[in-house]
Amino acid sequence: MRIATWNVNSLAARLGRVEEWIGYARPDVLCLQETKQTDAAFPHGAFAALGYETAHHGDGRWNGVAIVSRVGLEGVATGLGSSDDDEGTRLIAADCGGVRVLSAYVPNGRALDDDHYPAKLAWLARLRQVLDETSAPDQPLAVCGDFNVAPEDRDVWDPSEFVGMTHVSQPERDALAALASWGLVDTFRSRYPDDKLFSWWDYRGGSFHRHRGMRIDLILCTEVLARNTTFALIDRQARKGEKPSDHAPVFIDTSVD
DNA sequence: ATGGTGGCCCGGCCA
Numbered sequence: 509m510r511i512a513t514w515n516v517n518s519l520a521a522r523l524g525r526v527e528e529w530i531g532y533a534r535p536d537v538l539c540l541q542e543t544k545q546t547d548a549a550f551p552h553g554a555f556a557a558l559g560y561e562t563a564h565h566g567d568g569r570w571n572g573v574a575i576v577s578r579v580g581l582e583g584v585a586t587g588l589g590s591s592d593d594d595e596g597t598r599l600i601a602a603d604c605g606g607v608r609v610l611s612a613y614v615p616n617g618r619a620l621d622d623d624h625y626p627a628k629l630a631w632l633a634r635l636r637q638v639l640d641e642t643s644a645p646d647q648p649l650a651v652c653g654d655f656n657v658a659p660e661d662r663d664v665w666d667p668s669e670f671v672g673m674t675h676v677s678q679p680e681r682d683a684l685a686a687l688a689s690w691g692l693v694d695t696f697r698s699r700y701p702d703d704k705l706f707s708w709w710d711y712r713g714g715s716f717h718r719h720r721g722m723r724i725d726l727i728l729c730t731e732v733l734a735r736n737t738t739f740a741l742i743d744r745q746a747r748k749g750e751k752p753s754d755h756a757p758v759f760i761d762t763s764v765d
Numbered sequence: 766a767t768g769g770t771g772g773c774c775c776g777g778c779c780a
Binding site: 517520569711 | 768769770771772773774778779780
């Protein structure tokens with residue numbers, strides 16, 4: 509089972525690239541973030557034409573997440589599950605081929621002294637609560653998405669460039685570690701110890717070609733999926749060419765026992 | 766160089 513995640517930075521602007529990528533990567537499940545669409549505008553038909561069912565949670569201009577599956581799509585749940593912290597359309601979950609799949613777009617946080625920064629930490633803590641309330645770590649489950657946190661220094665091109673910045677601060681890394689301590693494995697990292705394997709590069713300043721990126725798009729799996737993972741890849745090819753997203757898709761190949 | 770690029774959608778926000 510091939511499970512993928514991709515922050516597409518507007519699905520309307522990226523649909524052609526997404527269709528192209530599905531055509532050669534043939535994921536079984538593809539989690540999307542930053543669709544920037546309403547549910548009404550989501551191109552369900554384009555995915556159906558490729559053999560995929562879809563579920564989307566978006567309200568228009570900002571954020572928006574989706575799950576695209578050709579192995580079944582049931583038990584869809586949207587948001588964090590409480591009325592007061594469900595703004596932003598940043599989470600959707602579904603059962604796909606025996607795996608509980610979550611597509612998450614963690615808030616950016618903006619700056620350490622910005623009000624959005626503690627909100628980001630709270631969102632990550634709330635996601636851990638959602639797992640506690642809805643799932644168990646002994647089931648096949650994958651939390652996929654743009655976490656807007658680089659887990660370690662080796663996940664950024666130059667840690668000295670990030671002093672005092674978001675995405676690398678200890679509270680963010682602690683919040684991500686607290687989420688993972690529920691029972692999740694960073695499946696890509698567990699296969700590749702190398703530094704400087706990134707999933708996002710700023711559009712500005714030729715960052716991609718200068719290898720100035722960060723690894724912030726993760727597939728966190730429970731042990732039952734992690735131990736069956738046979739392959740993992742960040743597809744840098746998809747960051748090249750015409751009108752790319754600023755993120756590359758990430759995927760793993762795994763199976764349910 | 767206090768910018769840069771790109772997406773939303775047209776003035777300014779967001780990443």
